[in-house]
Amino acid sequence: MLAPDYDVVVVGAGFAGLAATWQLRKAGKKVRLIEARDRVGGRVWTEHLSPQLYIEKGGQWMGATQDRLRAYAQNFGVETFKTHTTGANLLHIEGKRKLYKGLIPSLSWPALLNLDYAIKRLNRMARTVNLTSPWLTHKAQEWDAMTLQYWLDKNLKFRAAHQLLTIGLEAIFAAHPSDISLLHALFYIKSGRDLETLMNVENGAQEERFVGGAQSIAEKIATECSTSLSLDTAALAIKQHENIVVVSTPIEEISARKAIIAIPPPLVSKLIFEPTLPAHQHQLFQRMFMGAVVKSYVLYERPFWRNQGLSGQAVTTDSPLQIWFDNSPAEGTVGVMTGFALARQAQNFMQKDTEERQAIATQTLVNLLGEKARNIDRYIDKSWHNEWWSGGCYAAIMPPGAWTGVGQYLRKPFIHLHWAGTETSDVWNGYIDGAIRSGERAAAEVLALL
DSSP states (O other): OOOOSEEEEEEOOBHHHHHHHHHHHHTTOOEEEEOSSSSSBTTOOEEESSSSOEEESSOOOBOTTOHHHHHHHHHTTOOEEEOOOOSEEEEEETTEEEEEOSSSOOOOHHHHHHHHHHHHHHHHHHTTSOSSOGGGSTTHHHHHTSBHHHHHHHHOOSHHHHHHHHHHHHHHHSSOGGGSBHHHHHHHHHHTSOHHHHHOSTTSTTSEEETTOTHHHHHHHHHHTGGGEESSOOOOEEEEOSSOEEEEOSSOEEEEEEEEEOSOHHHHTTSEEESOOOHHHHHHHHHOEEOOEEEEEEEESSOGGGGGTEEEEEEESSSSEEEEEEOOOTTOSSEEEEEEEETHHHHHHTTSOHHHHHHHHHHHHHHHHOGGGGOOSEEEEEESTTOTTTSSSSOEEOOTTHHHHHGGGSSOOBTTEEEOSGGGOSSSTTSHHHHHHHHHHHHHHHHTTO
């Protein structure tokens, strides 16, 4: 066997693959980074509609304690600005519109107490989870045998409390609670500190945005690693030999001493491996499923709701687009409202044609913001569960039984293969920060062996 062409080949140029490549190059290693798409960033994608206006089709926020993402933004000179929160938030439930401040909408006292109890109890349970090895958590078997939905049904006795927490959790996971392992939900909550952090804007996961868009960080890393990067280059098969690994693409075979696979776990099953992956690892990647999310963007001449004393943040039970944010540019020169259809709502929403989806989004905003919201300039949406190279968004999720059955294989190297991706991070799992952490971890694993 001839000497390998590279020290490391990295598959996938999302933030995990980019972070791994950057770290390896800084250590003086010869790296090849391949990406199936015609762009970098993975599930982070900023579309520029004009030199001054852009929309975030994928991940877009930086939150409290997301230290690695902040470090990369600072290192590559990408500035941030606060997500707009000034003004009252909106709740539209069963045809009634209410204003509220803070995280929790105004409910009846019994419903509010029930909701507070559920959030606090989930946080208490999450604090006991072993982040590095969730299957070793004291109650792992019990919690992994039930769904998040089962726990909600058992602990939320008031309809309004149940509705609102379900919407909040779907916004966090982009999946229905009946599909999610309770153990995975608790792991995810602790991974992002607590439920309040995951749901909040101020001091939470949605606190800051990036000037020029989140993808600009990925593009700047790619520029620095340009001699290693090949776009429009999909991995098809991976063959491992005694001392090298060979990644086959439609146009070439790339040999290296080690490989880092930095794609969503469910997409790993689309690759051909020789030798085949261990049965438990293959089963894990097959069992994990991607969340489903549609982001809808409604553009206006100005963010008129701000003059009405509204923040643009809204929750509604009367539309498939249940969560809304003010996503206007930093200068506020153009108004952009972004709505999220999540889980089963996302799948049903995308069965409608574009005109129907626009009509639903517009009417939802009329219900929330008033008749002025009917005068839209443009409507755009993005379905991530229909994208081939992602398979969904935000991240892959563990169903019941996966963590305790086969979860220990998620990050376990196989001969020359190492695994990255936000799903493999024990801190900020499912977020851009988690992707960066995973890439750095995988790079460190490889460097220790080279």
